[in-house]
Amino acid sequence: MSDATIIILLSMITTGLMLGMIFSLVAVGVTIIYGSIWMPNAANGQFFLLAALLLWSASVSWGLHPALAALIIIGLSVPFSYALEILLIRRFYDVPNRNISYFVLSLGITQILAGIFSITYGIWSDQFQLPPLVGGLTMLGPFPMVNNRLAAMLIAALLLVALFTLLRYHRYGRALRAVFQNREAAALRGVDVRAVYRMSFVLGNAVVFAGGVLFACAYSFDFSIAWTMAITAFAIMIIGGPGSVLGALVIGMVFGLTQAAVSIFASPTIAAFSYLGAMLVILLFRPSGLFAR
Amino acid sequence: MNVLTSRWLPHAIFAFAAFAMPLVFSGNRYFAFIVGITLLSVLWATGMNLLYGYTGLMPLMFAGIAGISAYVTIGLSAAGWSFWLAMLVGSIAASLVGIVLGLPSLRLRGFYFTLCSLVIQSVITLAFVYFVNLTNGDVGISHIPLPELPGGGQLTGTSYELVLAALTVIGVVVLTLLVESGFGHRLIAIREDDGLAETLGINVTRQRLAAFFIASLFASIGGALYAPYVGFVSPRSFDVLVSLNIWLMVAFGGRGTIWGPVVGAVILAPLPFLLQDYYMIKDVVYGLLIIGVIVLLPAGIVGGWKRKAAAGEPAPDVAQKTAPAR
Structure with a gap:
């Protein structure tokens, strides 16, 4: 194989890994929420975009360092999710067949966020690009790799490992799986079902936000x-x-x-x-x- | 006779209003156009009501079916066919497609069917964009010729709205007759508990697919007439947001009642025109409406009123106990 082919192959693999990790993060966020509350959150894409746009504002308009801004935005997702949970999500916890109500509800949220984005960010630009998290290139043998994407990839991988460990081995993760399999039985065994619901809504959205922030660091987006x-x-x-x-x-x-x-x-x-x-x-x-x- | 008059009285009032409105606004094309679009929306909402209200399935590919019919009708008319023949062929073809797209309902229900229909709608929209030589892609087709009349001349202006009114009234009457017939009762039985319905000897498969055919017929007749009426179609005319808007009319008015979706369409269809000056916030308003309906009016306006009138009767959304897929 010539060097050119290897470079194409390598860039394909790294792009694939990077995209894969972001896809995985968002999908884990979505699946945590669906797995517990039965809410198919169609608004996850808008949450993802919201995080990315906020990061853009924070780092481009207000001049914050992207890493700091990213942490703040992921932190902000917690009160955001809590507010949504109290306002809307909580009302349906005991409704039979609630997944379809939730689905439509999240389509409504999608519409609202999309509308808000188009009258705010939509006026400024249609393509958003962030300053790199870390500059420079690393040579992988003869092949150049952008440090910025490597860093984003590393963070994404760490996050995925942390999440997986949390859900596999931590008490909360076990409670979540118990609730998913059988809500009544879990409640009988002393699991606070509503607390698990609230927790997973917050955690799931935080993970989606993290995905959006990392994506914005690594790629330009619209x-x-x-x-x-x-x-x-x-x-x-x-x-x-x-x-x-x-x-x-x-x-x-x-x-x-x-x-x-x-x-x-x-x-x-x-x-x-x-x-x-x-x-x-x-x-x-x-x-x-x-x-x- | 007395019973008959009281039973059909709302229909008579609706028919009178449907025919009177285009005549009242015949002096102002803009308002007449809003009336025409509202009538089309009533037809669509009535069709979706058969599926969402009476069969218990939320079909988000409804607009896609209307789109298929519209594109087939435009294509055949452009090939030299008479509009009416093209509309007939287009509507039946699209409704047959509707049966095929309804097949997943045999295996999936609740959210899983809705998700599946959303995927189907996305595929249809992608296909409209992709097959450029049939649909002219994202650019859309403009200058769609008006339907010709048998005596020469074209169907235009107020007469077009009167045709729409006639079809809408027929649609509402047909839905009433269907719902009151054995077919309607079987559909409701399936909505409530398809396993039990099967045990009672109802052929669930056949009833569901028949419901899909009839509802798709509503969608596709509306779609075929929409194209020349508006004069322009693009894949966006029939995308998932359109399906969602029709769904909103049904849910807002009250699914599973004859008049709920009619009321919903009459209130919601003119809204985008009235909000034209506030075009920017249209999406936000729609989103708030969707959430408001889900949270505050799960049975819709007419449904909520009916429930109050007949206290003790369970709301359709509570009674709907079709087991989720898992």
């Missing part, structure tokens, strides 16, 4: 990312199995690598078609997903 991300995260959740964190991780990485490969050889439209197709097939023939528990 409004269309919200819709793409919403569909992708849903597709990953459905294929991996709703509520399955492992499924979201694995399928997220698969999607990221596929996206990177497909966008070199074909158009992104084809990639979108293939996600939707895969999701349809899974929905019809194995609605509990590939990694169902």
